[in-house]
Amino acid sequence: xxxxxxLIVCLWPLMAASQDWEDRRLFLGETGRKNLRVLSSxxxxxxAPIIEQYLAQNPDLNVEYVVTGxxxxxxxxxxxxxxxxxxxxxxxDLQFKLANDGFSLRLDQVATPDWAQWRQSLFAxxxxxxxxxINRAAFAGETMPNSRQELIEALRARPDIFRDKLxxxxxxxxxxxxxxxxxxxxxxxxxxxxxxVMGGLGTHLYCCSGEMIDDxxxxxxxxxxxxxxxxxxxxxxxxxxxxxxxxxxxxxTMMRSALVSKHAPQQQAAVDFLRxxxxxxxxxxxxxxxxMPALNTEPNDSQQSIIALEPALLTxxxxxxRQKFIQAWEDAIIQ
Amino acid sequence: xxxxxxxxxxxxxxxxxxxxSGAAILAILLFLGVRNFAAQIAQQSQDRVLGASVTSxxxxxxxxxxxxxxxxxxASFSMLSTASxxxxxxxxxxxxxxxxxxxxxxVEGGTTGTKxxxxxxxxxxxxxxxxxxxxxxxxxxxxxxxxxxxxxxQDDFAETLNRISRNAAFLGIAFFLFAVSLxxxxxxxxxxxxxxxxxxxxxxxxxxxxxxxxPVPSELAPxxxxxxxxxxxxxxxxxxxxxxxxEAAHRVRTPLATVRSYAEATLHRVDKEENRRAxxxxxRAIDESSRAAGQLLDHAMITFRASNLEQHDLDLAELVRDxxxxxxxxxEMKDIExxxxxxxxxxxxxxPILLQNAIRNLIDNALKYSPSESVIEISVASKPTPSVSICxxxxxxxEDEIAVVSGRFERGRNAQGITGSGLGLTIxxxxxxxxxxxxxxxxxxxxxxxxxxxxx
Numbered sequence: 179x180x181x182x183x184x185l186i187v188c189l190w191p192l193m194a195a196s197q198d199w200e201d202r203r204l205f206l207g208e209t210g211r212k213n214l215r216v217l218s219s220x221x222x223x224x225x226a227p228i229i230e231q232y233l234a235q236n237p238d239l240n241v242e243y244v245v246t247g248x249x250x251x252x253x254x255x256x257x258x259x260x261x262x263x264x265x266x267x268x269x270x271d272l273q274f275k276l277a278n279d280g281f282s283l284r285l286d287q288v289a290t291p292d293w294a295q296w297r298q299s300l301f302a303x304x305x306x307x308x309x310x311x312i313n314r315a316a317f318a319g320e321t322m323p324n325s326r327q328e329l330i331e332a333l334r335a336r337p338d339i340f341r342d343k344l345x346x347x348x349x350x351x352x353x354x355x356x357x358x359x360x361x362x363x364x365x366x367x368x369x370x371x372x373x374x375v376m377g378g379l380g381t382h383l384y385c386c387s388g389e390m391i392d393d394x395x396x397x398x399x400x401x402x403x404x405x406x407x408x409x410x411x412x413x414x415x416x417x418x419x420x421x422x423x424x425x426x427x428x429x430x431t432m433m434r435s436a437l438v439s440k441h442a443p444q445q446q447a448a449v450d451f452l453r454x455x456x457x458x459x460x461x462x463x464x465x466x467x468x469x470m471p472a473l474n475t476e477p478n479d480s481q482q483s484i485i486a487l488e489p490a491l492l493t494x495x496x497x498x499x500r501q502k503f504i505q506a507w508e509d510a511i512i513q
Numbered sequence: 514x515x516x517x518x519x520x521x522x523x524x525x526x527x528x529x530x531x532x533x534s535g536a537a538i539l540a541i542l543l544f545l546g547v548r549n550f551a552a553q554i555a556q557q558s559q560d561r562v563l564g565a566s567v568t569s570x571x572x573x574x575x576x577x578x579x580x581x582x583x584x585x586x587x588a589s590f591s592m593l594s595t596a597s598x599x600x601x602x603x604x605x606x607x608x609x610x611x612x613x614x615x616x617x618x619x620v621e622g623g624t625t626g627t628k629x630x631x632x633x634x635x636x637x638x639x640x641x642x643x644x645x646x647x648x649x650x651x652x653x654x655x656x657x658x659x660x661x662x663x664x665x666x667q668d669d670f671a672e673t674l675n676r677i678s679r680n681a682a683f684l685g686i687a688f689f690l691f692a693v694s695l696x697x698x699x700x701x702x703x704x705x706x707x708x709x710x711x712x713x714x715x716x717x718x719x720x721x722x723x724x725x726x727x728p729v730p731s732e733l734a735p736x737x738x739x740x741x742x743x744x745x746x747x748x749x750x751x752x753x754x755x756x757x758x759x760e761a762a763h764r765v766r767t768p769l770a771t772v773r774s775y776a777e778a779t780l781h782r783v784d785k786e787e788n789r790r791a792x793x794x795x796x797r798a799i800d801e802s803s804r805a806a807g808q809l810l811d812h813a814m815i816t817f818r819a820s821n822l823e824q825h826d827l828d829l830a831e832l833v834r835d836x837x838x839x840x841x842x843x844x845e846m847k848d849i850e851x852x853x854x855x856x857x858x859x860x861x862x863x864x865p866i867l868l869q870n871a872i873r874n875l876i877d878n879a880l881k882y883s884p885s886e887s888v889i890e891i892s893v894a895s896k897p898t899p900s901v902s903i904c905x906x907x908x909x910x911x912e913d914e915i916a917v918v919s920g921r922f923e924r925g926r927n928a929q930g931i932t933g934s935g936l937g938l939t940i941x942x943x944x945x946x947x948x949x950x951x952x953x954x955x956x957x958x959x960x961x962x963x964x965x966x967x968x969x
Contacts, residue, residue, distance in 0.1 A: 319648070490594070493587050
């Protein structure tokens with residue numbers, strides 16, 4: 179009987195959050211008693227060093243790090259805002275809406291550039307461009323496409339090579355994919371032509387960058403559009419098989435952002451963790467710990483068009499706009 | 514007479530306080546006015562942006578395939594970016610049904626027309642400004658009304674208002690400080706004529722009772738006119754009393770002389786020692802009265818002459834020598850030597866009759882207080898200013914009396930038993946003053962009194 183209760187106590191958190199997490203890991207502090215729950219869309223490997231460093235400084239805490247897709251993350255958090263302390267996501271628009279809708283805690287005096295925060299309640303800590311990742315083998319002897327236009331031309335030139343060998347985000351399932359797609363569409367009509375060409379050739383739809391890169395390395399697909407460059411860069415195991423291209427016409431660049439839940443059970447610890455995270459990204463010597471691309475010092479110092487943290491991010495989250503966009507997207511890509 | 518003037522608040526302070534309180538009220542009104550105006554402007558600019566946002570959303574509303582469609586641009590919300598990162602809410606209603614946006618944002622009933630309506634409400638614990646407008650869509654078989662509300666928190670508005678309020682406060686304070694310094698300056702300027710008048714009245718000599726003739730501000734005219742009238746009356750009354758005294762003295766002197774000669778004659782005829790003593794004291798009393806009458810006449814004359822001083826070039830040494838010559842017989846009667854110490858001419862400017870009178874009175878005094886067989890030393894000096902010193906070997910002045918003794922009718926404590934009216938020093942002092950000089954009293958360290966009359 180006692181063992182049974184023990185088992186229930188151990189498994190209860192898992193049962194309570196009967197979610198299908200992509201990953202879930204508990205980092206134990208030396209004398210950890212309280213659990214800081216971090217809900218994230220970022221792979222655990224990127225965050226493990228940061229969390230471990232944080233726990234070394236705060237040994238009385240444990241950190242429970244759960245990973246899920248950006249869309250699911252938004253749903254889960256909106257339904258249980260009092261279950262999580264820190265929310266980290268790459269879907270800027272969803273994060274922005276959480277902050278705008280009052281789910282986030284306003285902090286004071288967080289040292290971060292003005293453009294990298296909103297209302298002192300949403301804090302960006304990386305700048306990551308969307309990349310075109312291609313399988314080198316498929317382009318052996320050919321010129322690499324450097325822009326969306328060149329990619330369209332390359333696809334049209336050798337349709338047989340690329341038929342059913344293309345991949346991109348399923349914007350219906352991935353919040354980040356939807357953000358990239360809407361920002362692309364907003365910037366240029368080229369996006370729709372590319373989608374039509376890809377739809378014509380047959381495109382695999384993915385929930386996450388990781389799977390896309392896996393399939394790319396295996397040769398299941400040869401071109402992946404709008405993949406997170408940072409994820410591809412981190413995959414040293416397939417580095418010789420893939421080529422990461424930042425489109426020269428306009429590399430859509432997002433900022434990964436974090437917020438503290440207004441109803442966080444461990445609010446003080448959550449605020450400390452967020453400050454820790456923000457302070458990490460400002461240190462150049464912490465490359466081993468902060469493995470994500472650093473926040474650009476200035477948003478305009480390169481050709482990158484960083485998506486701004488502004489109310490306009492609400493636009494494509496509008497029910498009618500989303501319906502219309504997904505309709506157009508489906509018409510283009512699913513033929 | 515001790516001055517017991519009851520003081521109320523000074524005119525300058527009264528004026529300054531009135532002006533400063535006025536300035537304070539103006540400064541506060543200025544602050545409130547600017548702030549109020551700024552609030553209106555700031556609210557208007559927020560309303561304009563909200564209105565533009567609503568319009569840009571409403572403009573994209575169309576009926577397509579029998580369905581209402583609102584495909585609003587990115588700019589609709591982009592334009593709502595503020596420095597304070599204000600939160601944004603919106604709602605799109607078709608007739609009374611929410612088709613997109615926040616259901617917490619209710620559309621006010623009766624909002625019609627494409628012109629935006631604005632209101633301020635509490636939404637999700639935050640004060641928001643809401644703009645609402647609506648538009649009718651007419652399709653082939655559908656007639657519907659789309660209503661759009663866009664709301665924004667007022668953080669930036671409050672921030673702007675605070676900033677402007679701060680500036681307005683600075684403006685108000687600066688205005689106030691400027692007004693205060695101006696008020697103090699103005700108040701000081703205003704009372705300058707009053708001060709000038711007071712100074713000119715205070716600086717007048719004791720004999721100067723002429724009317725105030727310099728121009729004065731009209732507000733002071735009644736005061737000055739009363740003052741002038743008062744002074745005229747005072748002068749008249751003074752003159753009358755001087756005239757009366759002179760007349761009285763004159764009238765008394767002649768009969769006194771007659772009485773004295775009878776008394777002298779009788780004294781020679783009476784043998785009885787008792788009677789002789791009575792007659793002698795009678796003669797002495799008559800002498801005293803007569804001398805007093807003389808001095809009163811002198812004083813009246815001096816008062817008159819001093820106010821219309823005639824300046825002549827004269828030799829002070831010559832003047833003193835003449836006097837001493839004339840007084841020597843009287844001195845010899847008392848066995849007193851008048852020792853005159855004269856070297857050169859002492860040129861001076863003044864009224865010889867007044868000076869003669871003053872010096873004679875001083876020598877008279879010295880003769881009165883000197884014992885027999887003593888010497889009175891008289892010297893005349895030209896430097897630093899022309900002066901005459903008379904030193905006797907009498908009892909001298911009591912130290913504590915030196916300051917008081919030259920007052921009119923005051924006599925020294927050591928004067929018991931000596932004939933005199935006490936006018937001598939007063940006369941000398943008045944003459945010295947009329948000549949812009951002074952009368953100095955001192956005790957000779959070797960005994961006796963020293964009186965120095967100096968003129969400018």
